[in-house]
Amino acid sequence: MRLSLQNMMEESKFVQLSVQEKEAIDRRISLYNFILQQVTDAIVLVKDDGTFVDVNEAACRLFRASKEQLLQKNFYEYAYLVPEHIFHFQRQMLHKFGTYDDELIIRLADGEIKHVQLFMRRYNEQPFNLYMIRDITSKKVLERERTINETLFKDLFNRAGDGIVIFDEQGRFIDANPSFCASVNVSKEELFKLSIQTFIPIEYYGLFEQLLLTLKRTGTVSSELPFILGDGMQKLFELTLTANVHSGFFMAIMRNVTEKRSMEMNLQRSEERFRAIFEQAHEAILICDDFGNILRANPAASRTFELPLHDLVHANLMQFIDAKDEKVRHVLRQFFRDGEIRDELTFHMPNGEKKQLEFTSKKGVINGYHLTIFRNVSERRKMEKQLREQEQKFRNVFNHAMDGIVLMDNEQRIFDANPVACRIFALSKKQLMEKRLHTFIGSNDLHKFQMWLNNGEEEEQFTITDGEGKKKIVELSFKPNIIEHVGLMMVRDITEKKEMEEQLRKSDTLSVVGQLAAGIAHEIRNPMTALKGFIQLLQGSIGNDCEQHNMYFHVIMSELKRIESIITEFLVLAKPQAVHYERGDVAKIMQETVDLLSVQATMHNIQIEATYEPVPPIYCDSKQLKQVFINILKNAIEVMPKGGTITVSVAHVAEGVRISVRDEGSGIPKDKIKKLGEPFYTTKERGTGLGLMVSYKIIEEHQGRIDVESEVGVGTTFYITLPIDNDMR
Numbered sequence: 001m002r003l004s005l006q007n008m009m010e011e012s013k014f015v016q017l018s019v020q021e022k023e024a025i026d027r028r029i030s031l032y033n034f035i036l037q038q039v040t041d042a043i044v045l046v047k048d049d050g051t052f053v054d055v056n057e058a059a060c061r062l063f064r065a066s067k068e069q070l071l072q073k074n075f076y077e078y079a080y081l082v083p084e085h086i087f088h089f090q091r092q093m094l095h096k097f098g099t100y101d102d103e104l105i106i107r108l109a110d111g112e113i114k115h116v117q118l119f120m121r122r123y124n125e126q127p128f129n130l131y132m133i134r135d136i137t138s139k140k141v142l143e144r145e146r147t148i149n150e151t152l153f154k155d156l157f158n159r160a161g162d163g164i165v166i167f168d169e170q171g172r173f174i175d176a177n178p179s180f181c182a183s184v185n186v187s188k189e190e191l192f193k194l195s196i197q198t199f200i201p202i203e204y205y206g207l208f209e210q211l212l213l214t215l216k217r218t219g220t221v222s223s224e225l226p227f228i229l230g231d232g233m234q235k236l237f238e239l240t241l242t243a244n245v246h247s248g249f250f251m252a253i254m255r256n257v258t259e260k261r262s263m264e265m266n267l268q269r270s271e272e273r274f275r276a277i278f279e280q281a282h283e284a285i286l287i288c289d290d291f292g293n294i295l296r297a298n299p300a301a302s303r304t305f306e307l308p309l310h311d312l313v314h315a316n317l318m319q320f321i322d323a324k325d326e327k328v329r330h331v332l333r334q335f336f337r338d339g340e341i342r343d344e345l346t347f348h349m350p351n352g353e354k355k356q357l358e359f360t361s362k363k364g365v366i367n368g369y370h371l372t373i374f375r376n377v378s379e380r381r382k383m384e385k386q387l388r389e390q391e392q393k394f395r396n397v398f399n400h401a402m403d404g405i406v407l408m409d410n411e412q413r414i415f416d417a418n419p420v421a422c423r424i425f426a427l428s429k430k431q432l433m434e435k436r437l438h439t440f441i442g443s444n445d446l447h448k449f450q451m452w453l454n455n456g457e458e459e460e461q462f463t464i465t466d467g468e469g470k471k472k473i474v475e476l477s478f479k480p481n482i483i484e485h486v487g488l489m490m491v492r493d494i495t496e497k498k499e500m501e502e503q504l505r506k507s508d509t510l511s512v513v514g515q516l517a518a519g520i521a522h523e524i525r526n527p528m529t530a531l532k533g534f535i536q537l538l539q540g541s542i543g544n545d546c547e548q549h550n551m552y553f554h555v556i557m558s559e560l561k562r563i564e565s566i567i568t569e570f571l572v573l574a575k576p577q578a579v580h581y582e583r584g585d586v587a588k589i590m591q592e593t594v595d596l597l598s599v600q601a602t603m604h605n606i607q608i609e610a611t612y613e614p615v616p617p618i619y620c621d622s623k624q625l626k627q628v629f630i631n632i633l634k635n636a637i638e639v640m641p642k643g644g645t646i647t648v649s650v651a652h653v654a655e656g657v658r659i660s661v662r663d664e665g666s667g668i669p670k671d672k673i674k675k676l677g678e679p680f681y682t683t684k685e686r687g688t689g690l691g692l693m694v695s696y697k698i699i700e701e702h703q704g705r706i707d708v709e710s711e712v713g714v715g716t717t718f719y720i721t722l723p724i725d726n727d728m729r
């Protein structure tokens, strides 16, 4: 620079200077030069095309290059980030006004960007311009930071979820953000009339003063402090105070922690509760990791798994189960897939015991570990098994009982019945279960049935109509509420028993009649002999001349014969009788009887067709049997006044010898069949009603049986069955 200035001087040849003047100028020049080099601003001389003509030291520092290097360069190389048209404009302004100031960005060789202020000066007639360049990069950065900080702070202040207040040393509010206003429930305008102390409960003043003291000393302090809100409520706040040394203000950032505290308390309480449940539960509880390692166990688990607690905690759950078991593998798969499972497995305890445990597992519920609760169901399973067995026993009794058993509720709805009951009611179990018991009871018995059901404990007989419409006599016994609301009805079919009783009654009558007959018959017979003798004498002495007398004698004699025949039949009943058992051929006896009655049959235009199978001889009284056959054949003849055929057969059957006599008579109505054999039962005008009675009696004494089949209008068959081996020997 100095050089160029000297050149400038030398070139102005027209100035002639004195030595003193020249020295003064030189001094001045060197002073300027000195100043030029010392100024902090970079100063460069630049031609219009941008080549540097001269630079000072500050310029070298700015451009980070030596003077020599810089003189090789062009100013525009550094300012290439600036568009050409701007430079063009700058140059125009410079030429026009001789001076122009602007701000620019330059880029150094190493890539650093600098903000500079450019003061451009132009000297008339000089081939270069003077640029003064001031580095304002740091100022720019600061400026930017400040604006960013300011907006950031405003943003934070207004949007923060935490309450932020700024207050002075006296506690007067300088500013407060919306969050603070909302949390203390006071508007910003009202806030400025108050001080922060207004919000602090009186008993916390001391603490607050202390906080402020610490704050002034250390610049920041944190604490928890309750605040009284606009509505008088108190809330707990966590607050951080900072002191701003420059402004003398304090800033408080505060957060409402009332809920947080109460949540923490709840959490703690539920944690305690969990612990209590865990420790005291009757169910075994285990907490395991992914590999089955037992991390925690409760006392119940120790009991269930038959291991002391500290051993159990170091055990692995897989030790207790059979990992090869397909069911176990399935359970594990499902657990890891669904995150939870409820199932039952057999666990092998260290003492060799096997336990059936029911469990529920939930994955990752306790700090990522798995919780499993076990219940020992071995006992329950055992009881269930026993129950099943008992039920089976009951079923067996129920199903194989000799009597019918019906289970019904209080409304007599049947809900179970055993096979015998089904047979008695002649319905399937399903059909029976749709019925109520009283629907089977005959209308005559219904009232008695209801009364009995309410208070009867004794067995009672009722007539029922079964599913097929058949009347049956049943004996019922009832136990109400054998289990809750379930009554048990025992049903016994006594129809046959009743019939047998009837038979027995009949034979009782027979033996009574028999005894009577024995007494009376003899008493009558003797006078009868006298009567008959004297009548015959009388008839002889009167002679045959008188027609009328002859007729009288005839009537008397026939009536006497009738009396005699009645008495003879009666006498058969009498015991002891001159019975005489010997081996006899039933067919032969029958043939003799048929021969005997053949005349009478022919007279009534009746044929007797007899077939005889060879039968073994049986012990019998042939006279008595003959009397039976006569009675039955006579009855057959008497029911066929218009004639017909009587079919007689003697056959060998399993039970012994069977004799049958079939007629083509009027038949016997069903309800009258049971009357046959009763003494004096007759439908005939001159019948005695004793013939069949005597016959039944005789056959009974031969240990045989008489059965009657009859159809009204078609005919009747009498079957006499006699055993071959009887006790008559």
Ligand code: ADP
Binding pocket: 631, 635, 636, 639, 663, 665, 666, 667, 668, 676, 677, 681, 682, 683, 684, 686, 687, 688, 689, 690, 691, 692, 693, 716
């Ligand atoms: P009786 O012949 O004197 O009437 P029985 O004891 O021999 O007395 O018979 C009793 C009744 O039984 C008869 O009155 C008759 O009503 C009935 N009876 C017996 N055998 C027959 C038959 N073969 N066909 C129809 N009814 C008969």
Ligand code: MG
Binding pocket: 631, 634, 635, 691, 692
């Ligand atoms: Mg008769």
